[in-house]
Amino acid sequence: MRRILAIHLRSLSIDLAQRRRRRAARHPGAPTTSCVLLSRTSSGRSLVAARCNEAARRGIRVGLSLAEAQALIDPRVRARHGDPWVEELTEERDLRALHALGQWLMAHFSPVVALEPPDGLFMDVAGTERLFGNEEDLCRAVLRAMHRLAIGSRLAVADTVGAASAIARFGRTPRQIVPGGDEAVALGTLPVAALRLPEVTCDALAELGVESIRELLRLDRDRVAARFGGDVAMRLDQALGRAFESVTPLAFESPPQTERVFEGPVQQAGTIAQVAEELVVELAAELDRARQGVLEATLVLEPSDLPPRRLPISLSRPSADPRHLWTMLRPSLEAAHLGFGIERIRFVAVRSGRLPAQQVGAWEPQEATRATTSQPLDRHVGELVDVLATRLGTQSVLAARAEPSHLPERSYSWIRPQDHRPKGPSKPRHTARPSRLFSPPEPAIFEGPDGPEGPPRRLRWRGLAYQVRRTRGPERLARPWWDESPAWPDGSPHTVRDYYRLETSCGRSLWAFREPKHGRTFIQGEWT
Amino acid sequence: MGPVQGIEALLEQLGTGSLAGSSKPDQEAFGRPSRAVPCGWPSIDRATGSAGGEAGLVRGCIHEWLGVGSRSHGKARTRADRSLHEWSPPLLLLAHLARQAVLDATSRSAPAAVTWIGRRVWPYPGAIEQEGRVAEAQQDRRSPLPTGELKVQLEPEAGGCESSTSERLPPEHSKLLERSIFIAPKDASLRLWSIDTALRCPGITAVIADGSGLGMAGTRRLQLAAASSEALVLLARPPGEDREVSAATTRWRVTRREAEPACAGNAPEVAPGGRHHSDPCRDPDPRGGPGWTATLLRAKGAQKLRQRQADTPRFVHGQGPGAG
Structure with missing residues (x-):
């Protein structure tokens, strides 16, 4: 059943x-x-x-x-x-998402999942409802999961594919369970379109005044078949369980993995490291045969007395180089707590990508690959970034990207080096910017011949007094009015700043600004 | 390499002005031609260079650059004390050298990534996005090589940091920012490890790192790693560490260009009514901008110069202890 x-x-x-x-x-x-x-x-x-x-x-x-x-x-x-x-x-794209959703459901609710594009799914839940309590609980669990995924859904459970599909689409409540054998009653009030009939047939039936399935059931079966084709009778039989309907279940796609099971709990770190390295080499070879490379992988250690311990690595570009993978994995494996011993080790390639194409045996293969790869990073540099990021954290290995903003703090953003950098301003900005930027700007006191206005002659900053030998400016920067944020990055609400380049008598070159509205003055950078 | 035979031979060797000749045995041991990055500063290029005859800072060697700031190690109690004791790496000079290294690498179509290790040596990206080159000012004839000291005045080219280079480079050559990777290790040991790891990567052409607090052991480890790589290693160190021992090949001190004799050095002062700023807005000096003096404090194998000055070259046996 x-x-x-x-x-x-x-x-x-x-x-x-x-x-x-x-x-x-x-x-x-x-x-x-x-x-x-x-x-x-x-x-x-x-x-x-x-x-x-x-x-x-x-x-x-x-x-x-x-x-x-x-x-x-x-x-x-x-x-x-x-x-x-x-x-x-x-x-x-929607079909791909539906496929991914089916894979996800297969891992959570039932081993048999079939797709009904563009917007339906079937699961054979005979037997699996006991894992959740009963069918009611199972439906609630599925609805909850779909709600968490923020995908609106309606469910129905019935003995046949046709009935379940019809009730899920046209039923009155978002969750309906039809006991075995009650399909005819449950389907009775639904419109004929619920039987997955072509639109032409539905229209023709509607002209005859046949709106619901109950009315269709009252008609003589042979005459309906003679007038509208065998399709109507077949769909009715399928929905009522008088004819068998097959669906093609999805095949479960497990990520590539290698594993070893020990005879008993193993506590020797050396043994575990050796086995883990073997697993890495095997998986890398397997992926390399398919011209795939690891992007994210996890080494799962399953101790006898503790929940599994996961050691993840993530790479900046696909790699099937076992040496590189092992270099990244080893530090975390050495620090892992083995408990009373490990019983099973798995190495799973959670995410993999295509390796860049290589031309073998042609003229100047290195030159060719260098010219054709669109990867942002050189292979060696990519591996360096991976190694550094694994130990220091991804927040500590960065690259700078120019942003279309003229505010000094927002002109550049920090990105991961492997991320693709869209083209910034095509022309490099020609205004002079200091080599150190103080963020936030540091308050300073200007003294000039014109009082608070005009360029300063003397300057007091960080508790020291400086004499200004040369001034350049002002360069006026204004906060963009189309910007949503109500203030400068450092919190000042004023709109305009006049920037000066000051050279002090002791040779320091400072980047200072004044907010003309209030006359407050700051040092924001230095050429060092 | 055996002891140098005779004063004449030594003087002849000195005539080439090769300060970094010490790298020669190492390079031969590794069986590679030694390379150097031309700095673009004629005095320094003339004085330094690889054994192969290339002028500039030698790749695969550590070059220490003492930063700008106070040399004192006092305890900072007040804010003024702190600002007196703070130092900053010579970022614009380091960026210039990194750019030269990138240009040198791209001209050989070698990989040309640059790492900046340690938040202190991260320049503001706006400063390295532009083609801001630093040029050597007119040479100071009073401190030429024979005195044993190399002192070079440097300043941003052509009116401050604006990019208007005399020889316009093709735009694809100046992508220092795109080739830069910025690394922020959390403590000194991780910093040392990061520099070491970066040096073992073949795709890196220059490593610029915060070298403060690195002792002999640390620099020796880095020197060994550098000797097997093609990277130019520039360590920025605090100015107070000019007497620390290290395995570096050259050590440079950078000071700000002294503006007036009255306030030479780094201590700022207040002098009411100076004569230089009758009209501060009008720039009397079109060069303007910041300026630095780079002084060569020591270089491996450079004892030859001192000996030449003292004219007692008898106990100079061959080259220095070697770079790697």
């Missing part, structure tokens, strides 16, 4: 787009809009293909042009929260 749990994802595309929007909104400075639209291009025009609930409340309908839809949003809301989040609707 089968028990089929059907999941209908009501608004998968929009939910996925919302997840992407939320992930992007974590970055500072991102728009705070919660309105999401999906667009498709039809004969050169961008139309709304799907919209979120908030957009629906604002009167945006599917099929409007994108410009019209944007105009429907209150300009005050747009000024405050930014434009709505618009994406192109891509079926392939």
